[in-house]
Amino acid sequence: MPRMKATSTPPAGRDLAVTATLAQLLERLEHSPTPIGAEQYRSVVLHLVHEFEDVASGAELGPLLDRFPAAAELYENLHYQHAGLCRSALEPAMSAELAARQAIERARAGSATPPGSIV
Template structure:
């Protein structure tokens, strides 16, 4: 017998929305948040993401809840990479890294001969 996981079919995002709201509150809380509470919310949201159907409703939820979007993206990284991350931010980070590497490569070495250690 072939045991395959059925495709997600849940279209009601009420629970996912409540958990995404709670995760945002925990992320931006001025008061310390217990690790077990945070972990519990994340695990419940991961379970919910496993059941929900992709589409415009899920996309809208993720657009308004950055912490949930990051979690969703990490959950699906093996299939889609960083599909929800801003391309501009990624390109900018890559350019900055390249510039830093170029500066480091062209910086003269300082050592005992220069009178510096």
């Protein structure tokens, strides 16, 4: 009686070809001038999520995420609980925090002035 061959699952850290293809497709969907169906978008994202679960983060993944910002954002969101905004540039984050603090200080200073008074 013939026996079936078992299929093997590729080990973690495998070739990133599928991940790169899905990342490129997600990027194209993000920048498409024509409307994209929600199911199509969701399908690509879910497939990419599964790929991210199967690949090891490392030296090969970084350049791929650098090339495809939409995939990088998805990857960052998936790992937020462990690493925060690990792929976000520090300079824009610091600038945003500083701007927010300045806005809060201006709002506090403005609320100390009685209504209707001219500063």
